[in-house]
Amino acid sequence: MNEFMKITERKSNSTESIDETICSDRIANSSVYNSPAWPPDSWLFCFLIALKIVVMAFIIIAALFGNLLVIVSVMRHRKLRVITNYFVVSLALADMLVAIWAMCFNFSVEISGGRWIFGYFMCDVWNSLDVYFSTASILHLCCISVDRYYAIVQPLDYPLIMTNVRLVLMLAVVWCSPGLLSFLPIFMEWYTTSDHLEFRKKNPHICTFTVNRIYSVISSSVSFWVPGMVMIFMYYRIYMEADRQERMLYRSKVAAALLNKHLQINGISAGLSSLRQSVDEGLVSEDKAAAAEAVATDPGSSSKMKRERKAARTLGIIVSAFLACWLPFFLWYVISALCGYRSCYSPPWVVTLVFWVGYFNSALNPLIYAYFNREFRVAFKKTLENCCEASSYLVCRKYSIGRDPPITCSNASSELHGNNYLRAEAIVQRFSNLSEQEVINLRQSEACI
Structure with a gap:
């Protein structure tokens, strides 16, 4: 009897661990086990499946062509070839690779009903590339925020700080460091549990990414939490410094213009008391005219400040979009790993949603540049016009030869x-x-x- 109880206890413990692994596998990828509440032959089920495929395909196409447009525009327009935009081009390349390697494989799993058709080895390759390029994209945003911080807070020292050698070094770190977080632990099988490895060997047609607690904390900190805090801090300092510089520039230019105007009216020998009284009386009525005259006297510094303000605003929008896209995924990622996939169960559609909302960030960055940055908007327009002209010329030539x-x-x-x-x-x-x-x-x- 005691022997039977020991066998039963040992069997229940192993069953509990296997159940936890299977449950975690079912949650780690939303399309492994689809259990809709409606019958598969209903019109609502077919509509939702078609809508999911259309939305995912749209995100992939937008990420590919949008980031390709960024790269081509910077290459074609000399005005955009500044140090910050080299980070932007590298970011666009990383987002394109996210679309090619991460989104396309995930899309194939979604349309195949959760079945992985590429084999055991390619499952590790997909998980590694997904972590690698997503982390590289986030680290690029962090580098852009640091670059903008030095450009606005220390504009005089910026050419000495952000040199070509330092640019190459930062890009090398951004592209090499994610490999230590993705390929090394995944192919060495440090990222998951032994039960999940056994489950994968018995089910090679299911590709999931179930992680242990240590890897979830380290990977999420390197990929999101630390870069996110750096970006928020940098943007806060950029906003405060840009606002301070703009107010100081405005006040100094207005004061200089008013002083010059009243000295011309009252004569150079006018007393300070009469000048102060005249300034106080006419400050309200002449404030706008003096500001316009100040801008006209030094258009270079004013235009530069406007560009820096626009860059800071664009950076803030990018950071906000980044947090809105990736925060739900990493919250689910950490909470599920720490709490346990069995205890903190998430429906399959929730997992699919957080994955693709994070992927959507790769397609959103080119739209932010085009809408909020005038130089990129003009470059995008010219690039698209040139592409249309080239396409029309080819069509015209083909049509003229064939008729x-x-x-x-x-x-x-x-x-x-x-x-x-x-x-x-x-x-x-x-x-x-x-x-x-x-x-x-x-x-x-x-x-x-």
Whole structure:
């Protein structure tokens, strides 16, 4: 009897650990076990599945093309080639890789009903790349905030602080350090428990990312909590310093303009008392005019301050979007690992939501640059116009080669087309010994000018 009780106790303990592992596996990836409350053949179920696929595909496409637009715009426009935008280009590259390696694999799991079709080894590769590129993207945002801090708080020392060597060093740290958090512990199997490893070997068609408590605390601190606190602190200092500099610049320019104006009116030998009285009387009515005159006297410093303010505002919006996108995921990530996946159960749709809201941050950064930064907005517009012109030219050329003459491939007026066609006919009459194909090619080339 005692022997039977010991066997039963040992069996219940092992069953509890296996149940905890399976439960954690069911929560770690939302599409492993889908148990909808409605029948699979209902119209609501089909609508939600279609909506999920459309939203995920939209996020992937927006992240790919939006970040590609950032890279091409900076490469094509010399005005954007500053140190801060090199961080932006590197961030865009990291977000593109998030879309390619993290989102696409997750999307394949979602549309296949939770089944992993790429094998045991590729499961570790996917988890490693997901952690790697997501961490790299967050660290880039941290570097951008530090760069903006020195540019605004210490503008005179900024060229000495942020040199090309330091830029390369920071980018090297940003791209190399996530490997110690992703590839090393995942392939060495330090990130999870032994029960989960046994479960994975028996179920290679299920790819989940179940972590132990130590790895969850370390990885979330390096990937989110520490960079997030640094960004919040840097932005707070940037905002306070930018506000202080703007107020000091405004007051100094207004005082200088008022002093100059009243000295001209009252004469250079005017007394300080009369000058102070005149300033007090006319300060309210002449405040705006003096501010405009101050800006006109030194447009360089004022425009530079405006650019720094816009950069600080853009940084604040980026940080706010970053926190709104990634905070739900990392809260779920840490709470589930510390509390236990069995005790702190989350529905599958909640896990899918926090994953893809975090992924959405990679597609959101180019939109923030385009909307809140005028230089990027102008560069994006020019880049898209050039792409449209190149596409229309290729379509026009293909259309002109595939059809018989005469054709019209230009957007110019009909009078211009008539003149071009008459000129072609004159050339044909002058050289009457041309072959038929040469005449056709000549007329087509004149029609497309």
